[in-house]
Amino acid sequence: MLGARCLLQALRSCSSAPCARPRAPAALSVRDALRARGASGERVKVQGWIRSARSQKEVLFLHVNDGSSLESLQVVADSSFDSRELAFGSSVEAQGQLVKSPSRGQNVELKAEKIEVIGNCDAKAFPIKYKERHPLEYLRQYPHLRCRTNALASILRVRSEATAAVHSFFKDSGFVHIHTPVITSNDCEGAGELFQVEPSSKTKVPKENFFNVPAFLTVSGQLHLEVMSGGNSTLIEMKEVVKDLNWLGIRAFTRVFTIGPTFRAENSQSRRHLAEFYMVEAEISFVESLQDLMQVMEGLFKSTTMMVLSNCPKDVELCHKFIAPGHKDRLEHMLKNNFLTISYTEAVEILKQASENFTFTPEWGVDLQTEHEKYLVKHCGNIPVFVINYPLALKPFYMRDNEDGPHHTVAAVDLLVPGVGELIGGSLREERYHFLEQRLARSGLTEAYQWYLDLRRFGSVPHGGFGMGFERYLQCILGVDNIKDVIPFPRFTHSCLL
Amino acid sequence: MLGARCLLQALRSCSSAPCARPRAPAALSVRDALRARGASGERVKVQGWIRSARSQKEVLFLHVNDGSSLESLQVVADSSFDSRELAFGSSVEAQGQLVKSPSRGQNVELKAEKIEVIGNCDAKAFPIKYKERHPLEYLRQYPHLRCRTNALASILRVRSEATAAVHSFFKDSGFVHIHTPVITSNDCEGAGELFQVEPSSKTKVPKENFFNVPAFLTVSGQLHLEVMSGGNSTLIEMKEVVKDLNWLGIRAFTRVFTIGPTFRAENSQSRRHLAEFYMVEAEISFVESLQDLMQVMEGLFKSTTMMVLSNCPKDVELCHKFIAPGHKDRLEHMLKNNFLTISYTEAVEILKQASENFTFTPEWGVDLQTEHEKYLVKHCGNIPVFVINYPLALKPFYMRDNEDGPHHTVAAVDLLVPGVGELIGGSLREERYHFLEQRLARSGLTEAYQWYLDLRRFGSVPHGGFGMGFERYLQCILGVDNIKDVIPFPRFTHSCLL
Numbered sequence: 002m003l004g005a006r007c008l009l010q011a012l013r014s015c016s017s018a019p020c021a022r023p024r025a026p027a028a029l030s031v032r033d034a035l036r037a038r039g040a041s042g043e044r045v046k047v048q049g050w051i052r053s054a055r056s057q058k059e060v061l062f063l064h065v066n067d068g069s070s071l072e073s074l075q076v077v078a079d080s081s082f083d084s085r086e087l088a089f090g091s092s093v094e095a096q097g098q099l100v101k102s103p104s105r106g107q108n109v110e111l112k113a114e115k116i117e118v119i120g121n122c123d124a125k126a127f128p129i130k131y132k133e134r135h136p137l138e139y140l141r142q143y144p145h146l147r148c149r150t151n152a153l154a155s156i157l158r159v160r161s162e163a164t165a166a167v168h169s170f171f172k173d174s175g176f177v178h179i180h181t182p183v184i185t186s187n188d189c190e191g192a193g194e195l196f197q198v199e200p201s202s203k204t205k206v207p208k209e210n211f212f213n214v215p216a217f218l219t220v221s222g223q224l225h226l227e228v229m230s231g232g233n234s235t236l237i238e239m240k241e242v243v244k245d246l247n248w249l250g251i252r253a254f255t256r257v258f259t260i261g262p263t264f265r266a267e268n269s270q271s272r273r274h275l276a277e278f279y280m281v282e283a284e285i286s287f288v289e290s291l292q293d294l295m296q297v298m299e300g301l302f303k304s305t306t307m308m309v310l311s312n313c314p315k316d317v318e319l320c321h322k323f324i325a326p327g328h329k330d331r332l333e334h335m336l337k338n339n340f341l342t343i344s345y346t347e348a349v350e351i352l353k354q355a356s357e358n359f360t361f362t363p364e365w366g367v368d369l370q371t372e373h374e375k376y377l378v379k380h381c382g383n384i385p386v387f388v389i390n391y392p393l394a395l396k397p398f399y400m401r402d403n404e405d406g407p408h409h410t411v412a413a414v415d416l417l418v419p420g421v422g423e424l425i426g427g428s429l430r431e432e433r434y435h436f437l438e439q440r441l442a443r444s445g446l447t448e449a450y451q452w453y454l455d456l457r458r459f460g461s462v463p464h465g466g467f468g469m470g471f472e473r474y475l476q477c478i479l480g481v482d483n484i485k486d487v488i489p490f491p492r493f494t495h496s497c498l499l
Numbered sequence: 500m501l502g503a504r505c506l507l508q509a510l511r512s513c514s515s516a517p518c519a520r521p522r523a524p525a526a527l528s529v530r531d532a533l534r535a536r537g538a539s540g541e542r543v544k545v546q547g548w549i550r551s552a553r554s555q556k557e558v559l560f561l562h563v564n565d566g567s568s569l570e571s572l573q574v575v576a577d578s579s580f581d582s583r584e585l586a587f588g589s590s591v592e593a594q595g596q597l598v599k600s601p602s603r604g605q606n607v608e609l610k611a612e613k614i615e616v617i618g619n620c621d622a623k624a625f626p627i628k629y630k631e632r633h634p635l636e637y638l639r640q641y642p643h644l645r646c647r648t649n650a651l652a653s654i655l656r657v658r659s660e661a662t663a664a665v666h667s668f669f670k671d672s673g674f675v676h677i678h679t680p681v682i683t684s685n686d687c688e689g690a691g692e693l694f695q696v697e698p699s700s701k702t703k704v705p706k707e708n709f710f711n712v713p714a715f716l717t718v719s720g721q722l723h724l725e726v727m728s729g730g731n732s733t734l735i736e737m738k739e740v741v742k743d744l745n746w747l748g749i750r751a752f753t754r755v756f757t758i759g760p761t762f763r764a765e766n767s768q769s770r771r772h773l774a775e776f777y778m779v780e781a782e783i784s785f786v787e788s789l790q791d792l793m794q795v796m797e798g799l800f801k802s803t804t805m806m807v808l809s810n811c812p813k814d815v816e817l818c819h820k821f822i823a824p825g826h827k828d829r830l831e832h833m834l835k836n837n838f839l840t841i842s843y844t845e846a847v848e849i850l851k852q853a854s855e856n857f858t859f860t861p862e863w864g865v866d867l868q869t870e871h872e873k874y875l876v877k878h879c880g881n882i883p884v885f886v887i888n889y890p891l892a893l894k895p896f897y898m899r900d901n902e903d904g905p906h907h908t909v910a911a912v913d914l915l916v917p918g919v920g921e922l923i924g925g926s927l928r929e930e931r932y933h934f935l936e937q938r939l940a941r942s943g944l945t946e947a948y949q950w951y952l953d954l955r956r957f958g959s960v961p962h963g964g965f966g967m968g969f970e971r972y973l974q975c976i977l978g979v980d981n982i983k984d985v986i987p988f989p990r991f992t993h994s995c996l997l
Contacts, residue, residue, distance in 0.1 A: 050960075067784075067785060068754075069673075119961070120955065120957075120958045120959030144726070145726045157675070157752070165676065168666055180777060181988070182775060182987070182997075184694075185988075185995070186996065195702060196697065197699040198695070198696060199694065201693040201694065206764055206992070211992060211993075212774075212992070212995035216990075217699060218696065266702045268704040277681055287526070287546050289526070457618065458625075459621060459624075460588045489726075490723060494709060499683065
């Protein structure tokens with residue numbers, strides 16, 4: 002059964018010590034059974050779940066699948082088998098001969114001599130009914146069972162492929178992966194929506210001040226990534242190394258990334274927010290302009306999506322066909338066009354000239370609302386659009402001052418995409434010690450961020466970075482409306498199932 | 500500067516909209532500068548950190564590195580430049596001509612016309628001193644600066660490569676990656692050492708019962724992975740799909756894995772424990788014996804390690820040479836031998852016959868202590884050893900009953916490795932409804948784990964899984980003594996820096 006076997010170059014011949022349970026004869030996977038050459042009556046054992054059961058005269062046809070192959074293996078049993086037990090969803094072990102199949106579309110079938118039900122599937126109690134179309138909302142009540150539906154399984158397979166694709170994109174571009182901490186003593190942007198962490202009352206350790214300081218769940222790995230990207234790697238720790246020039250150079254982490262969980266204690270049940278969600282974040286040294294950053298952002302989006310489309314086309318197709326009809330064209334439109342760029346000031350002008358009646362009046366110096374973002378994307382022909390250079394007053398202390406006028410802006414960038422709105426947010430970081438010092442002082446944060454200032458005291462370089470909401474990315478490429486359906490176990494206000 | 504450029508097939512020609520900051524002429528990376536053909540006097544700009552500065556007669560030699568290459572670029576400046584400013588650790592931008600170098604070991608050097616210091620490095624204030632050998636304990640005080648040392652940078656690069664290697668191993672073996680939740684309402688094994696999560700008092704949301712139920716930080720993703728591996732994928736949601744047999748089959752997740760953060764509120768400052776650490780976890784359906792599992796475990800260890808050794812040999816070498824002399828041979832010994840297997844009962848016999856004076860007397864039915872684990876590994880010739888079939892009474896409810904006697908055991912397995920002790924723990928899971936029901940009832944957990952019982956009601960199959968401590972794995976292959984040195988930002992009792 003285990004494909005990992007092939008991968009193991011260092012095969013183990015087991016030890017001399019006795020093992021308590023005798024090793025059962027290896028079962029053949031459905032994939033291997035279907036590939037069997039000649040089908041010369043070989044006797045085999047196959048395990049899997051019954052996909053369909055069909056009685057015909059005195060013969061019972063089962064389709065058995067174990068997840069190893071796209072296709073199921075047809076198992077033919079005579080009427081001596083109890084067809085009531087061999088029902089859809091049950092797991093079975095079938096033994097018999099692999100023979101040439103007279104049926105169309107398959108070379109091989111299993112002539113069963115013995116079929117054993119491993120695990121019954123209690124169809125009456127099962128909240129998911131065969132051939133019934135349950136809405137995604139209904140399925141959310143059963144987080145432990147919904148992954149057994151086509152829809153959720155396809156979405157989660159895409160999520161798995163997208164995770165791998167993100168890793169590939171960054172690895173191929175020379176980024177080092179960093180696990181930024183989940184528990185942190187800094188609250189990053191001074192955001193209010195934090196979860197606090199304390200030992201539970203059941204523990205034997207003192208509940209208060211386990212860490213000596215208040216500890217929170219991270220809202221972003223950015224500042225920790227910046228620590229790692231200020232790659233002025235010095236030559237310490239072992240003198241001998243200094244002599245060897247080959248040891249130099251590779252020490253610097255000029256490009257780092259992470260894909261990890263982030264948290265917001267927001268009282269929101271919206272289709273775009275979760276209390277626990279994943280962020281893809283990157284920091285890059287020696288970035289000279291927002292354009293450098295935007296290029297990486299567009300590259301991440303397009304290369305990850307192309308990889309997903311090529312690695313699990315059928316799963317994407319299923320979503321595009323049944324969950325979001327028409328979305329295939331919308332995604333292709335995004336992929337084949339260059340993303341656009343407008344400044345925040347231009348965006349406000351566009352909104353002011355719009356004939357649309359906004360709930361929030363667009364005005365320079367005020368944050369863009371979801372309705373504004375939607376309008377801008379539509380205005381740009383449903384092509385993703387970068388909005389750059391936001392008012393300094395709207396943005397956190399670490400964004401680089403553009404020193405412009407009359408409107409004072411920072412080198413910030415948001416990527417807006419159809420259907421989702423803000424997908425990625427980034428900026429050049431303020432690398433100039435005195436600029437940063439003043440911004441921190443104005444916010445009363447100087448003491449708390451001394452370590453962050455330190456990064457500018459010792460060989461500071463121009464740098465920038467961004468964060469992409471991973472679930473929003475999945476929503477964007479699959480057309481899934483509710484963010485709760487693109488994460489295995491959604492957490493939000495009033496809900497933390499399992 | 501950005502290598503990602505090459506990767507971008509879908510190149511953007513920027514938009515028609517004006518960008519606020521003019522695009523600076525692209526700087527050449529050190530890597531590209533060193534590769535320049537002919538060195539025909541081309542004028543270029545290079546940015547990086549000064550690795551060394553050496554005055555000789557009327558010429559100043561700088562070695563500049565930006566992390567893009569192993570080697571640094573030699574920059575030659577005449578005496579008109581202020582050598583005090585051009586000091587080790589500072590970041591600079593140098594413009595000039597690329598010319599053929601008369602020095603040995605390099606083809607090209609930069610004849611500087613202009614050198615601008617981007618960021619000074621205040622050597623006096625910098626807690627890390629040039630050419631000084633700081634112990635790892637000292638560096639732990641400076642989590643925001645220690646990654647600039649060779650030792651930490653090498654360890655973190657290995658961590659990054661190991662992360663990628665773990666993903667590769669599982670992906671190549673047909674596993675689907677699942678993000679198991681960080682916040683959970685179940686306390687898995689009834690373990691006491693939990694962190695509780697609540698909105699901080701600063702938030703506007705009600706502090707108590709944000710999720711309606713008490714919420715904790717996960718101690719393991721196992722149960723959530725089991726949800727995903729019970730891949731009895733049914734055909735619901737969209738009737739049309741049912742007609743198309745091609746849609747079937749791939750729905751089942753029979754093999755899943757995760758690599759994510761897990762937490763323990765343990766009052767421990769040991770060299771093997773953290774409050775926040777990473778676990779590599781896997782669950783596999785249709786596993787018939789512990790041997791199947793052990794094969795994957797050994798494959799994971801060996802294949803990941805081989806990949807790391809081949810992708811960042813110099814970083815591993817640095818650790819083996821300077822942090823843990825002699826460890827290279829110990830690791831090779833582990834890689835070239837088949838792992839051993841002994842039963843728990845045999846292990847206790849070996850310990851009882853040992854001449855060693857243990858603090859805890861070995862006895863059947865009592866947990867193995869670290870001193871015991873160490874002895875067993877030594878006894879087995881410093882080859883990793885699987886200990887299998889532990890007393891039922893010692894293990895949690897989900898481990899499969901071996902139904903044996905006179906000693907009653909479960910199909911559990913721990914992998915013990917030299918230096919670290921327990922690296923991986925796993926088991927066959929109890930897939931039989933009635934066995935599981937009884938075990939839960941005995942622990943008074945039936946109600947809380949109804950959803951877990953459900954997985955056995957609907958097409959249950961034999962399955963198993965395991966979890967590997969990722970930091971312990973890194974300690975094991977690198978020979979790093981303290982777990983706090985193999986994670987970017989260690990969290991433990993009384994410490995949560997940054």
